[in-house]
């Protein structure tokens with residue numbers, strides 16, 4: 136006779152939602168995972184894929200993220216414009232055409248872990264020029280993408296680099312190139328780079344390069360040792376590409392060449408570390424299947440693949456495939472937050488001219504168990 140399940144075995148009932156006609160459907164690319172950042176807040180960074188199933192346009196009047204009762208984030212059309220991509224139209228557009236799709240990048244900062252809800256849901260307010268009541272009124276409020284929060288704790292890792300003055304460009308959680316890299320690969324949409332960091336080393340004056348922008352030797356980053364962030368085997372690598380000329384992104388790359396020379400390391404529990412744009416001619420004679428210890432050097436920082444200046448691209452993902460995977464958050468067990476580049480304008484200027492970044496030291500200090508945020512400058516132990 137089958138055993139009666141204990142009460143604890145019965146999953147909780149799904150939240151009750153009235154049956155509703157939702158002509159714009161939405162799904163999350165992946166359930167949000169809360170992660171503490173260097174600003175002291177806890178961040179939910181995730182994406183919605185929307186589809187308008189009608190033969191008329193659906194104009195978004197607002198998008199609210201709630202926990203079922205409490206509003207966590209409210210976006211007006213103006214606030215939505217920079218973070219919604221209507222396929223075929225681009226950014227700056229909040230009307231989804233007939234049969235059209237859109238991607239929305241969401242960032243919900245919360246004060247602490249205790250305020251993270253069990254689930255989020257999304258209230259879309261839509262306007263239709265040709266109402267068909269009762270199913271399609273002129274203004275429709277619909278609840279979509281009811282999603283449980285993934286409370287798997289972010290993996291705790293060590294730094295992939297050593298020494299002071301490592302600037303984190305392009306990482307979570309606002310609309311950086313990494314967050315925006317939602318790509319159709321192997322038949323689905325992926326946000327592998329959701330939490331990826333582009334590391335560049337600054338000189339003592341706070342510059343990314345001095346002298347000729349097109350020379351590799353102008354960059355303090357170039358040739359720095361890259362280290363394993365945890366124990367684990369090398370499961371994939373490429374070591375055949377030559378260095379690109381800095382100053383501009385190369386063109387005509389095959390899909391497998393974007394990461395340049397890279398290493399993918401299995402760091403356990405379904406997580407993989409990705410180290411990209413490594414220098415040609417890896418001196419460590421790495422092989423697939425080789426076990427690495429945390430802190431073991433695995434390559435040199437280079438400028439191979441889709442890279443316009445020497446840097447280390449680093450991320451953690453849920454499969455060994457660098458592009459067709461879901462990007463996962465990670466935290467460093469300990470590091471020094473040295474400062475923060477004050478603006479995107481300073482970031483752009485310091486990345487294109489041999490001038491120091493404008494860095495504030497506010498909030499600088501030792502950090503434990505936090506994910507670095509976009510524009511942070513970090514120091515790691517010397518090796």
Ligand SMILES: [Zn+2]
Nearest residue numbers: 331332333448
């Ligand atoms: Zn990158």
